[in-house]
Structures are given as structure tokens and as C-alpha cells.
Amino acid sequence: MAKLKYLPRHKKGFIICHWLNGISFLMLFLTALPLYIPSFGDFYRAVGPHNLQLLHRFFACVFIATPFVGLFIAREGYKRLFSEALHFTKDDIEFQKKFPAELVGGEPDLPPQGFYNGGEKMNILLQMGLWCVLVASGLVLWLGTSLPQSLQAWAIPIHAIAGGCGFAAALGHIYLALGVNPESFQGMKDGTVLTDYAVHHHGKWVDELVAEGKVSRKDIE
């Protein structure tokens, strides 16, 4: 058993941004659901369509503002997020190939991973891309009434497809966090992860910490 039971992974500001992003996305999805799936129409009428439309706009503001809030309260975390996600290595691809076995309870032999593993990187890139598409098409729908009509019309399916993909990805993300690797969930609560978990799932990152002198080998083994 390691002497140091937990390693600090995420800072408080970054955790706040994660939850702002996650909760606003979920609320955006819920408040738009009746337009998406016709059988939810009664839900729309029960809550009041206009209330949901106002809520959708409110959470849209939160969703758009989150990364900008991050510039102030989680600059380091976002910097890491961008730089790591944009550096896809061989190990990441190896990880992508072998990881699916873990989804169904297997224990594949995975290459050592950095602060973010190959799967997390994929999710980050996907979420970044979808954020851009959702925000751009959403702003066209909300404020673009003087834009060309065909652009406004195209914004409808584009917004819907991005929303659907984002929700499917979010479900996968939640399953991985709660079902497959519940140890990692701690990172989004108090910002720490179990040392044993970090050594096994983020070996390269732990090596980095040791090299930087932030922890000693002794403490973690």
C-alpha cells in the first residue's frame, strides 16, 4: 500500500468549470428534448414551452461562459486540457485499440498513460468540437434573425445533430466515470485520485510528478 493514499489531480477552479459545463449541457439537452423527440411533447406542454425556452437560453449562457470563466479560475487546468488533447501519441492510439475490453469488465494490458489517457483525450477533442458547433449554430438560431434564411434553416439540423452526439458522448463519459473506473470520479469531487489508481492508469503522469520532485517514488510504492 502506498504511503501517500491520494494524489492531487485537478484544482478547484477546474472542477467548478467541469460541473458548470456538465450540468448546463444536461439542462440544455433536457429543455430541448420535446423539439427533438416528438413523444416528449406532453412534457413540453406540462412544464410550459416558454419556460423551457427561457431556461434553454439561460443554460446556453452558462455553457458559453464556462471556458471564459475558466480563463480566470482554472487557467492551468485548461492549458493542460488543450495541450494534452492536441498531442495524440502512439500510446494513445494503442490505448484506444485495447481499452474497449475494459468496458465489459476485461482487464487489458494498457500502455502507460499521461495526465489524460487516450480515451479522455478523444472525449476532450469531441467535446471541444461539439461546443464550437453547438454555440455557433445556437447563436444563429437565437440571434441570427437577420442572417440569410438558408443559413438559419441549416442551423436547425446542425444544432440537433451536435446535441444528440454530445448526449451520447456524455452518457459514455458518465458510465466510464461511475461504472468502469469509479476511482477516477473522486478527481471531480475533491480533485484527488487514489495513488494506486494513478500508478495503474496514468503511469506517465506519475513519472512526471516524480521527475518534477512533487512526490517521491517511496511515497507512492
Next chain:
Amino acid sequence: MAQEMAMLHDISRCSGCRACMVACKQWHDLPADMSTPFEGQYQSHADLTPTTYNLIKFNETTDEQGKFRWDIIKYQCMHCGDPACRNGCPENAISKLDSGAVVINEDQCVGCGYCAKNCPYGIPKIDGIAHKSRKCDLCFDRIQEGMVPACAKTCTADAISFGPKAEMEKLAKERLEVVKQSFPNAQLYGVGDNKVGGNHMMYVLTDKPEKFGLPADPATPKSIDMWKDVARPIGQVATFGAVAGIVGMAAIAQFRKSRMDKKHDEKKEG
């Protein structure tokens, strides 16, 4: 099945008296609308509004001889044969009646505004207080009772005609021949098939459609098919697929774990 009807506005006969606007407001019980301040023009409202379904536009223009004139047009829902507003309505609140009238069911409408974004003519307007989409309904209720729409009924200059579609098309062609003698650029608009499935609101124009603020080549947006046939099904499959996938994966993981535990126990006992 009710007969397919159509309305024809003969621009060359219109005097711009706006009696049709008044009749429309009266029949639909719509209040006065002060959204456009008076700026010295003859045109009453800048655009259609949630309480103005029918607008006489006074397009100010100068002809080749430098002579000022108004290109007057009665603007309202074009009652398309393949209505973009209906196709793209997520609540199925808009329907096309046998008469050709495209009608919004207020109880179903949630005011999302997709119809306004999809309409190539920019007709539907969202009522900011009731949160409903509003537009001309071709007085479908009057048509059902064998009457003509209020605007056509009241037209003082006989510029608005209403009747069976075939008859109106015939009348339009006859009128075009006459109008062409005074207006060489005269043309029909909305008559016959077009990219919106033909219109039940047709015009004899004295000039090009652009002069009247009409789109030259209106089309039902392809993005609606994308939304209805691709975006929504894919989104639903993705959503339910992700849920099913996760439940399935969790079940397999659980099954494997229990089998491993069992093996482990057996070993211990052995």
C-alpha cells in the same frame, strides 16, 4: 375532398387602399399594431407582425425615365404546396388543408420559431406574449363555409380574386396578356409548379419579383429533410443506443465479475 382553391393578386389593379388589411384584422379579431413608427411612407407596417397577417407593401422605386412610382403588393402567407413551415414543425402543429390553406393549430404550437426560420418568404411571426406562431390562414374557416377570404371579399379594386385553383391559373394567364401591354416585364408568380410545391397565393406582377421584395426562386429548404430524416432519427438512435449500450456493457461486466468471484471462491474452497 374539398376543392383546391387559390388566391390571385393582380398587382396592376391594386390601388393600395388597404381595405384588405382592415378586413383581415376584423375577421381574425386582431388588434391595432403600433410596432412601426410613422416615417413618412405610405406603407403602414415595416413587415408582417404577429397581429398583422396581411400587409400592403409600398415599394418605392424610380423607373427608367426617372419617374417615381410605388410597386404595391399584398404580402402574406403564400400557402405552399410543400410548406417548409409544416415540414419542419417539431410539434406537427401546422397542416395543409385540402383547400390548399396552410394552417397553424394554436393548441399544438409551442412558439419554437422553426417555421419562421424555415419559411423561404419569412412569413410566420412569433407572438412574444402568447408564444405562438402567427400567420395568414387563408380564412380557411370561411372557405369551409363556402365564402371567400375576407381580403378578397372586401377588395375595392377587384385586384384580389379567389376561386378554384385551375380557374385562378387561367385568369392569371389571361390577365398577364393584358398587363404585358402596359408593363413589358410583367410576369406570373407562384403559378404552376415551383420549388415550394406551387403556391395557393399567386400574383400577376408588373415587374420582376425582386422589385416587390419577393424571393426570385423560393425553395423548401433541404435542411428540413436533413433534420427530419437524419438529425432526429440519428439523435434518437444515438441517445437510446448509448443507454442500451451502457446497460449491456454493465451487465456483461457484472456477469464476468460474478463468474470470476465464483472461480475465486471455488479455488479457495478447493
